[in-house]
Amino acid sequence: MQIPKASEVVKSYKKIKSFIHHTPILNSTDLNEKIGTKIWLKCENFQKVGAFKFRGACNAVLPLEASVAKNGVATHSSGNHGQAIAKAAQIKGIPAYIVMPENAPKVKIQAVKGYGAKVIYCEPTQLAREQTLKDVIHQTNAHFVHPYDNSDVILGQASAAWEFLHQIPELELIITPVGGGGLLSGSILAAEAFHAIQKRPICKIIAAEPEQANDAYRSMISGSIQSLTNEQTANPTIADGLRTNLGNIPFQIISRAHTQIVCVSEESIVQAMKYIWERFNMIIEASCAVPIAALLEKKIAPTFKNVGVIITGGNVDLDNLPWNKAG
Amino acid sequence: MQIPKASEVVKSYKKIKSFIHHTPILNSTDLNEKIGTKIWLKCENFQKVGAFKFRGACNAVLPLEASVAKNGVATHSSGNHGQAIAKAAQIKGIPAYIVMPENAPKVKIQAVKGYGAKVIYCEPTQLAREQTLKDVIHQTNAHFVHPYDNSDVILGQASAAWEFLHQIPELELIITPVGGGGLLSGSILAAEAFHAIQKRPICKIIAAEPEQANDAYRSMISGSIQSLTNEQTANPTIADGLRTNLGNIPFQIISRAHTQIVCVSEESIVQAMKYIWERFNMIIEASCAVPIAALLEKKIAPTFKNVGVIITGGNVDLDNLPWNKAG
Numbered sequence: 001m002q003i004p005k006a007s008e009v010v011k012s013y014k015k016i017k018s019f020i021h022h023t024p025i026l027n028s029t030d031l032n033e034k035i036g037t038k039i040w041l042k043c044e045n046f047q048k049v050g051a052f053k054f055r056g057a058c059n060a061v062l063p064l065e066a067s068v069a070k071n072g073v074a075t076h077s078s079g080n081h082g083q084a085i086a087k088a089a090q091i092k093g094i095p096a097y098i099v100m101p102e103n104a105p106k107v108k109i110q111a112v113k114g115y116g117a118k119v120i121y122c123e124p125t126q127l128a129r130e131q132t133l134k135d136v137i138h139q140t141n142a143h144f145v146h147p148y149d150n151s152d153v154i155l156g157q158a159s160a161a162w163e164f165l166h167q168i169p170e171l172e173l174i175i176t177p178v179g180g181g182g183l184l185s186g187s188i189l190a191a192e193a194f195h196a197i198q199k200r201p202i203c204k205i206i207a208a209e210p211e212q213a214n215d216a217y218r219s220m221i222s223g224s225i226q227s228l229t230n231e232q233t234a235n236p237t238i239a240d241g242l243r244t245n246l247g248n249i250p251f252q253i254i255s256r257a258h259t260q261i262v263c264v265s266e267e268s269i270v271q272a273m274k275y276i277w278e279r280f281n282m283i284i285e286a287s288c289a290v291p292i293a294a295l296l297e298k299k300i301a302p303t304f305k306n307v308g309v310i311i312t313g314g315n316v317d318l319d320n321l322p323w324n325k326a327g
Numbered sequence: 328m329q330i331p332k333a334s335e336v337v338k339s340y341k342k343i344k345s346f347i348h349h350t351p352i353l354n355s356t357d358l359n360e361k362i363g364t365k366i367w368l369k370c371e372n373f374q375k376v377g378a379f380k381f382r383g384a385c386n387a388v389l390p391l392e393a394s395v396a397k398n399g400v401a402t403h404s405s406g407n408h409g410q411a412i413a414k415a416a417q418i419k420g421i422p423a424y425i426v427m428p429e430n431a432p433k434v435k436i437q438a439v440k441g442y443g444a445k446v447i448y449c450e451p452t453q454l455a456r457e458q459t460l461k462d463v464i465h466q467t468n469a470h471f472v473h474p475y476d477n478s479d480v481i482l483g484q485a486s487a488a489w490e491f492l493h494q495i496p497e498l499e500l501i502i503t504p505v506g507g508g509g510l511l512s513g514s515i516l517a518a519e520a521f522h523a524i525q526k527r528p529i530c531k532i533i534a535a536e537p538e539q540a541n542d543a544y545r546s547m548i549s550g551s552i553q554s555l556t557n558e559q560t561a562n563p564t565i566a567d568g569l570r571t572n573l574g575n576i577p578f579q580i581i582s583r584a585h586t587q588i589v590c591v592s593e594e595s596i597v598q599a600m601k602y603i604w605e606r607f608n609m610i611i612e613a614s615c616a617v618p619i620a621a622l623l624e625k626k627i628a629p630t631f632k633n634v635g636v637i638i639t640g641g642n643v644d645l646d647n648l649p650w651n652k653a654g
Contacts, residue, residue, distance in 0.1 A: 024351035026373055030441075045608040046353055107605075274645065278434075281372040281610040281641025314608025318601065319650065 045314030059156025086117035148182030149247030158186030181250025372641030386483025413444035475509030476574030485513030508577025
């Protein structure tokens with residue numbers, strides 16, 4: 001298991017820079033007043049494919065050598081990673097095989113197909129996903145790109161915080177949501193790299209996760225990777241991007257950094273999500289609302305003067321909004 | 328009637344620059360491919376108060392002399408102009424009196440009050456609005472800021488296109504929606520000013536408006552300001568920001584420039600609105616979707632290589648989206 005180094009962040013960023021959007025930062029007086037400090041949002045919902053995942057996909061796919069690339073790339077995904085790999089492969093001009101559960105939202109399947117990828121359906125279980133992917137790779141010799149337990153992916157995700165720190169060098173804290181840990185561990189590396197190069201005090205990285213999927217929190221306490229409880233699996237969090245367990249590589253990086261993880265309720269996630277929609281006029285996924293909820297719930301000490309939040313993505317089913325649901 | 332000059336655009340921009348957001352530009356490969364040319368969106372939905380109207384309000388309110396300012400400012404508005412004036416007055420530290428129809432959306436009333444303004448309710452007719460405003464001004468001696476028939480407001484709105492042209496100097500065309508004509512006429516002045524200073528070919532300005540509120544189109548043909556027809560008033564366009572007649576000052580500027588106005592159907596407005604929500608992950612009002620609809624309907628010749636669209640605002644009732652309506 002190869003742990004990526006902070007010193008590799010710059011090199012990766014240079015590789016992918018011209019293929020990704022340099023996403024804008026937004027802020028609002030109302031949010032600043034509510035929290036009592038300056039909050040800056042890094043809008044990866046405006047990234048290509050609508051999520052930061054495109055950064056990791058680019059860094060994992062674009063530099064592939066011809067001998068590997070010629071067989072294409074493969075992954076399993078019901079979410080943004082599949083779209084990201086499909087688009088990165090399209091740019092590289094190589095095949096992409098995306099294993100998707102047969103009950104995945106049509107709009108996501110169409111998006112993946114729209115980038116020219118081949119979709120292979122499987123039953124909606126983790127086991128079926130992994131077996132189907134294995135079969136696909138056996139048949140095609142395609143290169144597997146794991147959504148987060150992959151050094152190149154992590155270094156690609158690091159570019160979001162890296163850009164962010166250059167845009168707002170005064171940041172003392174960046175909060176990210178945590179699912180598999182790719183963005184979180186990448187952000188830790190980016191803060192270390194920025195600190196080493198710019199000789200500024202290091203920017204702290206804190207993660208936020210739903211109480212209803214607090215596996216990362218429990219993993220940090222127990223010192224080993226934990227899964228969702230049966231109750232959490234039966235009543236999944238609305239933040240569907242954060243239901244996964246931590247990857248091994250991210251867990252190593254997060255453990256080494258003693259990263260603090262704060263947990264928030266489902267109610268506060270929906271409230272924070274709607275607040276951002278209304279005040280910032282932008283569409284964010286429930287997962288992105290988790291750090292905002294942590295701030296609004298005052299779960300993070302207001303001693304930081306400049307706080308960054310990475311808004312991870314905006315791919316939402318507009319016909320099925322949480323505040324329009326019956327009951 | 329004082330017609331503002333292109334040469335005043337720079338001076339106005341300098342006055343308001345530090346109070347407004349320098350809004351970002353977004354683009355998308357998918358939209359570019361659909362239209363067959365490069366489309367750039369200037370995101371005034373991320374402006375303070377969620378709309379470009381804040382620019383005009385700042386330019387009309389902030390420079391007021393103490394002797395005038397001490398009595399405060401007043402306007403009537405059911406939409407973004409009221410919020411914009413309220414916030415500009417808050418910054419200036421003077422009273423604001425906003426006449427609003429008693430059936431205005433609660434969220435808009437609350438927003439105006441949130442900026443510290445006094446809300447005066449009236450019956451929801453044009454006559455009642457004007458009479459109530461007259462009474463308010465009689466009692467308070469407040470300075471009236473018209474939403475578009477005001478040189479300072481127009482020069483403030485000009486700053487959006489002015490910034491836009493500096494961000495993307497290659498723009499050959501900017502499309503704006505047209506209601507009262509403040510943004511449109513301001514954009515014409517900004518293009519003239521940019522042309523004069525930068526010595527580049529002048530950027531063309533075209534306006535888009537709903538067929539169901541094509542009064543500006545008819546005004547340009549007839550050579551005098553036209554109103555909505557009875558049928559158009561009875562079945563109002565979804566683009567509620569564009570239901571007003573042209574102002575006198577905007578009409579002078581637009582007529583002099585021989586501005587082309589293209590009209591689009593209600594259906595195409597809703598489709599374009601949802602398209603932008605889905606592809607750009609941002610919230611735009613129906614009014615902003617009108618230029619996008621004109622592009623998607625191929626009503627504008629695709630000979631322009633770089634086309635800008637000013638996304639005017641994002642204040643939408645999230646509980647009442649047009650594609651969630653029954654029927």
